[in-house]
Amino acid sequence: MAADYKFEGWMGVDPEAGEGNMDRQEFAPKPWEETDVDIKITHCGICGSDLHTLRSGWGPTMYPCCVGHEIVGTAVRVGSQAENGIKVGDRVGVGAQSDSSTRLTYNARHWNGAKSYGGYGLYHRSPSHFVIKIPDAIPSALAAPMLFAGITTYSPLRHNGCGPGKKVGVIGVGGLGHYAIQFAKALEADRVVAISRRADKEADALALGADVYLATAEDPDWMEDHERSLDLIISTVSSAKMPLADYLSLLKTDGCFVQLGIPENGTLPIPAGSLIFRRLKLGGSLMGGPAEIREMLELAARKNVRSWVEEVPMKNANQAIQDMDAGKARYRYVLVNYC
Template sequence: MASQQKFEGWVGLDKDSAEGKLVWQAYDPKTFEETDIDIEISHCGICGSDLHALRSGWGPTDYPIVVGHEIVGKAIRVGKNVDKKISVGDRVGVGAQSGSCLRNSCRECTHDYEQYCQNGQTTTYGGKWPSGEKAQGGYAKFWRGNGHFVFNIPEGLASEDAAPMLCGGVTTYSPLKMGGCGPGKRVGIIGIGGLGHFGLLWAKALGADKLVAISRGTSKKEDAKKLGADDFIATQEEGWETKNASSLDLIVSTVSGANIPIMKYLQLLDVGGRFIQVGAPEDPFPQFHPFALIAKRVSVEGSAIGSPKEIEEMLQLAADKKIKPWIQEMPMKDANKAIVQFEEGKPRYRYVLKN
């Protein structure tokens, strides 16, 4: 039962855990509060963030840590003060964020921008709850956290498909909506991986007039076409930025390498175009010249995950449009094998662990 004092899951004890050295053991969940929900986990997606955290890639990680923030399962305990219509037995999910200040005085929290709350946030793992207790994630049997960030999974959407949408999916859905993706828009998605494949699926579902997949080589060209791309740009080919200059209105970049050719990417934008970065590298981007922005009034922006409102909207769109991400299920017991293969770039295009 999730009401037990200890939970069990795959625990990272140090940087070596990123090399497939997670240890299955007991750990302390947060103390249950009446705003919390306990979830019996059925599925948890593997996200690139998990590897960054396990190896302390974005800064020192507070070990021990249980990663995983694409969680789907059954609500088995619902606090009486949960602010959503969730009942025991409901199929629910939680993504990368599990807490924000939720104050009536907070501009972000009262305008559906909880993911940008400046008064304190709790990430689903690797962070701290206001009590000071550690937040632990979904490579486990159970999860406990704030019900405001837990979502009903719509009927018709499989649990294994919903799980990777809760971080990877909304990370691309949010900037596409922010950028006005839809009829009349020419959209480019940089990187055909776990995030990028979602970007193509969403852009197609939102009705983009033209959808272009952008990758270094052509090995994923056929996949991109199957995911909805109308055209394909391979950046290993000479002169790609000149040939395709001023051809896009919106670019969403999912790549996390530090040495991306951002000046060339900006050439692809038409007047008033927007470049939105969602991939999070461990090192800084190269500098770019302000004239790249001035000459065509283009903007460079960033976007982080998505708000609860956007997640609910995205899940319903996926159910309505019967959107099917490209996933590979693996047993939760094989989590170590899965993260090693993930790091080697083997998934096409998301791994989902199943209890």
């Protein structure tokens, strides 16, 4: 059965796309398989990963490329072998995975060799295994960025024992950090410490649920006052210049530091002494699988975890990524197809 709709989206054709120079083009989705679901896109979050990819910041991009891996919409075609009980008309979403954990929603290739395209457009085709039903309690604009930014913070908190009795630090109060603060509280951490350079986000961090706010560039005593006070730190920043050794000083013996951001401007040096003398663990995390995303959404609905978003018409995608790159988002932009 041929679809009576076309796949069209904002395409990056060269690194200048990351400066807000995407072109609107049609593209060919992966060849239809009976395990697939077609989604009419209503909402798609803008992620920092989109900008890195559009400008080839993490390596050469497979242009033309349609980014966007925080997709929510309506299932309009469902294969006869589709998983998860999805039906035409269901409100569903897709995050950063497609086909397997190493096959990404965009700028990659499906198992059948077809190129993958993301959600800055009208329709998206995905293997049903990675299509998630959205709980009724979460509006689409708020659900979309949870499918990548949300799970990127929830997963390492969950896997590293965030819960009662734990003291958790979150470095960076932004698109990822504002979820990490809320999910740490939702998982019932005893204390959540938000860490940023300047004091301008303190009110937001406290409103999100942080118990303490550290402005490292404005408080010369922040390390001394909070040394060895945390069990777990989630770092959402993506600069190779961040003072990793200083942040590690905040961890107790046997504490864990999890890095989420991937720098374009170099690599993170490993302060071996800081790790060795107090048995600290240094690791990383990227995303979570479909089952964990469902678990996260259920918790978000139950504990009222809320995305802080600004909705932007899909037609204004180029301006939106410029504003995102300029740091204007508080704290996620979500592109919306209004018709």
